[in-house]
Amino acid sequence: MAEKARIAVLISGAGTNMAALVYASRMADSPYEVALVASNNPDAAGLALAQAEGIATFALPHKGMTREAHDAAMEAAVIEAGAEYIVLAGYMRILSDAFVARWEGRMLNIHPSLLPLYKGLDTHARAIAAGDSHGGTSVHLVTPELDGGEVLAQIAVPITPDETPASLAERVKLAEHQLYPRAVADYVSRWRDPAALLARVRALALALPETDERESHGSPGFRVGGEKSGKYFAYFADQHHGSPHIACLVRTGGMDELLSLVEGQPEVYFKPAYYGASGWVGIILNRPGVDWDAVGEWLERSWRGAAPKRLTRLMDVADAF
Incomplete structure (x- = not known):
């Protein structure tokens, strides 16, 4: 059996996408395993889930630290865990350009829109206000440009006539949980394809x-x-x-x-x-x-x-x- 790629998942909150990644990794044919779950928020609920699943965790508050110093500490934990890829899953931090550059091609993120539409925040409200037929979610490589890296995979989610940002967000989250594990698996397997x-x-x-x-x-x-x-x-x-x-x-x-x-x-x-x-x-x-x-x-x-x-x-x- 081929050796599995080791990924580190960075979170800031509940970690529902992290959980989807973890449980998908337990499938027999998964090409990756979660080596670390790390957070800038020691109270992030996702850390408890990771610990319950026997996954190594790391937490360090960013308050009082420079962006570069905090990134370096997170990166050190990732390297110590032996992770080859960093997967951002609700990690609410803007990363320093140097950190992103060091992990070019090995850092992924998920965004709640059909990129290149609606980079940044309030994506669901913006899609509804524009009269779009669909919202959705995209997995992309991380680059210094916010939500600007190569799009690896997408799922479109229809916008209903009486849609609200909250109702659309709920359905898009379900799509994210399907998309992210598959996109990560496909990406880390590229060298075998x-x-x-x-x-x-x-x-x-x-x-x-x-x-x-x-x-x-x-x-x-x-x-x-x-x-x-x-x-x-x-x-x-x-x-x-x-x-x-x-x-x-x-x-x-x-x-x-x-x-x-x-x-x-x-x-x-x-x-x-x-x-x-x-x-x-x-x-x-x-x-x-x-x-x-x-x-x-x-x-x-x-x-x-x-x-x-x-x-x-x-x-x-x-x-x-």
Whole structure:
């Protein structure tokens, strides 16, 4: 069975979304476990529930502390618990930019509107006043912009003719309890999902000049240079030839570099069974913490090795500016 991702849930009050996350994590197929429930409010009711469920808790009032100092203390508790992701669930604190930056791509929040509509507060009243047909809830990545990160999942909730903010909030809360555990589970599982990994490789590869995608030996391949004379510069391999790896295959400078990479970082690189003899290296994607900037750099380097000179000259000119 695959190792479960460890999440820390930050709350300020009753923690109903936290409870939904906890109970969903107890399902046999859940890809995550709740390692910590932490709060800026020692009296938060959700802490008692977490303790009753045998989950580690941490509480520290923010009064009298700078935002940065309080964030640092909360973060220290998260790290000590071994959590890989932070999930905000009714955490009524604006986080410092530095804290958010350190957890970029690993911090999620839930918001009671169909983002990008109605960021901030009073979302239900604003949706009703605007005459919208639906309110709803969104799970998104946390960025320095308030409620501005990538939206991962949404559920729309109809607004009835005699709706009030309180009645809409009650139904949206039910939707939140369904949405948040599923969205968290899907997100922490992305590194195991071939379709999600292929989508990321595809976006990086096809962003390079004059590239196209064509299947080769049963794998998606990426070429440069045109329909007739194009050369492959990358392949996507989903556990091919008995390998346990989902990988992006790219060109290296030769066998010496390939072997050096594999020997030096076997958790990142491997020698592909079919392409390795030609000096191609596999970058392992089905692992937590993939450096996608590095994958992009490898794809560009491999592209340069296959692209016609007219294209690489143009790229060199662009890089000079």
